[in-house]
Amino acid sequence: MAVISSAPPQPAGLASRARAPAWATRLLLLIVLMLCDTLAVNTALFGTYLWRVAAGDLSAYTPPSDPLLVPQLVVLVNGVFLVTFLGSGLYTLRRGISRIDELFKVVVAISLAMFGVVIGNYLLPSELPVTPQVLVMCWAVAAVATCTLRLFYRTSLYALRRRGFDARRVIIVGAREPGQVIAETIHRAPELGYYIQGFISDTTPVGTMVQGVPVLGSSASLGRVIRAAHADEVIIALSGRSSAEVMEIVALAEDEAVEIKIYPDAFQLIINPEVTVGDLSGLPLLPVKNVALDSPFNRALKRMLDVVFSCLVLIISSPFMLLIAGLVRLESPGPVFFVQERVGLDGKHFPTIKFRTMRADAPDLSSWTIENDPRVTTVGALLRRYSLDELPQFINVLRGEMSVVGPRPEQQKWVEQFSRNIPRYVRRHRQKAGITGWAQVNGLRGDTSIEERTRYDLYYVENWSLLFDIKIILKTAVGVLTGKVSGY
Numbered sequence: 001m002a003v004i005s006s007a008p009p010q011p012a013g014l015a016s017r018a019r020a021p022a023w024a025t026r027l028l029l030l031i032v033l034m035l036c037d038t039l040a041v042n043t044a045l046f047g048t049y050l051w052r053v054a055a056g057d058l059s060a061y062t063p064p065s066d067p068l069l070v071p072q073l074v075v076l077v078n079g080v081f082l083v084t085f086l087g088s089g090l091y092t093l094r095r096g097i098s099r100i101d102e103l104f105k106v107v108v109a110i111s112l113a114m115f116g117v118v119i120g121n122y123l124l125p126s127e128l129p130v131t132p133q134v135l136v137m138c139w140a141v142a143a144v145a146t147c148t149l150r151l152f153y154r155t156s157l158y159a160l161r162r163r164g165f166d167a168r169r170v171i172i173v174g175a176r177e178p179g180q181v182i183a184e185t186i187h188r189a190p191e192l193g194y195y196i197q198g199f200i201s202d203t204t205p206v207g208t209m210v211q212g213v214p215v216l217g218s219s220a221s222l223g224r225v226i227r228a229a230h231a232d233e234v235i236i237a238l239s240g241r242s243s244a245e246v247m248e249i250v251a252l253a254e255d256e257a258v259e260i261k262i263y264p265d266a267f268q269l270i271i272n273p274e275v276t277v278g279d280l281s282g283l284p285l286l287p288v289k290n291v292a293l294d295s296p297f298n299r300a301l302k303r304m305l306d307v308v309f310s311c312l313v314l315i316i317s318s319p320f321m322l323l324i325a326g327l328v329r330l331e332s333p334g335p336v337f338f339v340q341e342r343v344g345l346d347g348k349h350f351p352t353i354k355f356r357t358m359r360a361d362a363p364d365l366s367s368w369t370i371e372n373d374p375r376v377t378t379v380g381a382l383l384r385r386y387s388l389d390e391l392p393q394f395i396n397v398l399r400g401e402m403s404v405v406g407p408r409p410e411q412q413k414w415v416e417q418f419s420r421n422i423p424r425y426v427r428r429h430r431q432k433a434g435i436t437g438w439a440q441v442n443g444l445r446g447d448t449s450i451e452e453r454t455r456y457d458l459y460y461v462e463n464w465s466l467l468f469d470i471k472i473i474l475k476t477a478v479g480v481l482t483g484k485v486s487g488y
Helices: 002-006 022-054 069-087 099-123 132-161 177-188 219-229 243-253 266-271 296-331 378-385 393-398 412-421 425-430 450-462 466-482
Strands: 168-173 194-200 213-217 233-236 259-262 276-280 283-289 337-343 349-355 403-405 434-436
Touching: 022 069, 022 132, 022 296, 069 099, 099 132, 168 177, 168 219, 177 194, 194 219, 213 219, 219 243, 233 243, 243 259, 296 349, 296 378, 296 393, 296 403, 296 466, 337 412, 349 393, 393 403, 393 434, 403 466, 412 425, 425 450, 434 466
Parallel strands: 168 194, 168 233, 194 213, 233 259, 403 434
Antiparallel strands: 259 283, 276 283, 337 349
16 A cells, blocks of 8 residues: 555645544534624624614613513524524535525524524513614624624635645545546645545556546555545545446445545436535535544534433333333233343444333244234233333433434344345444434334335434434334334
């Protein structure tokens, strides 16, 4: 892999990867951006009010009957703006987004947020000490201030990226025309912070320089090249390849801590609505893999949700769990809990804990559950209908063996069988096993298609977000209460 040393020289700030981990840099940028927005919104709110009062317009201010109303106003405004900006995708740190598009989204988000503040004002027990005229002026000032600060933020970030800050090491798969188009675009846009480490090609000899960038290896060596080059992103730019061939290349990189994107040909652009335009100066890129949970910050967020939610569930449900334990023991002889080894994160085994819903000798008869399983007890059928048998698994969550949301864990023998027969099945284990998951809330539980469940599980793993977890939890709660989410 000596050829990697022939990659084009890069800024000194890119030389030491340990100096600024990518997740830490992105967290810093996100915090700074949120502070800019917060400063703009609060300056607009208080600045507009003080200007109107200083101008002698005493009608701009209605004295509050309660001194807590002013901090209540501040919390309401900042909370509504934060939720609206998050929902509008304004904190998704895309590199190549058009400034015009961003500013348009800002104005729309601010308009929605101000509407939310007005609604909240009328829904509260007593109106907040700000008149509608002040809110209208605040909207205009907030739009101008937020757009101005975001332009300053973006300009400063572009200048820093030209010097190696927030850099992204890129490997381009394909050294022919599509790959060269990607390379030319990156060279023309240094403000995006992309630095090409090299090409991967099955037709151009290793060591050949293409547009000043070396060919580092063939597609078979992609994983090794990614590790040697410390790449952050892989862009697949191939033409005339079948989808199966492209996915084979994706499979070579998907176990590495990199983002994977495809530069699609015209046919892929027509049939795929998920193409993201603007990640690379207007070039369409199809995201294949999201590595959100490779970030320690995101893992910490998910763990925090797991701990808080599990503690609440266990505390609230503890009296019912005692009752369930008594009913299980009374109906049939045997232990209250059913403990079984399952496969979780990175293929590690752990003991899952559930209320026993079958006869004590059920594992000796079969290891796969079917609808109307004769081994299920009367109490067990009721527990399964409302998923109450899985309440003890929140103990697994607190112990760090499971997550509230994630792919359902399977036994080792089934994992081995499915891994041989189902492409990318093992990738489910890049995430902790969950009590509920995207497949489960879409009706894929028990004796259902493993291929279909795997597709849903992989979609979750590759598109994780905190809001996605919350959405699945809410859908699970509704499904449990209505009986639509239940096991056999």
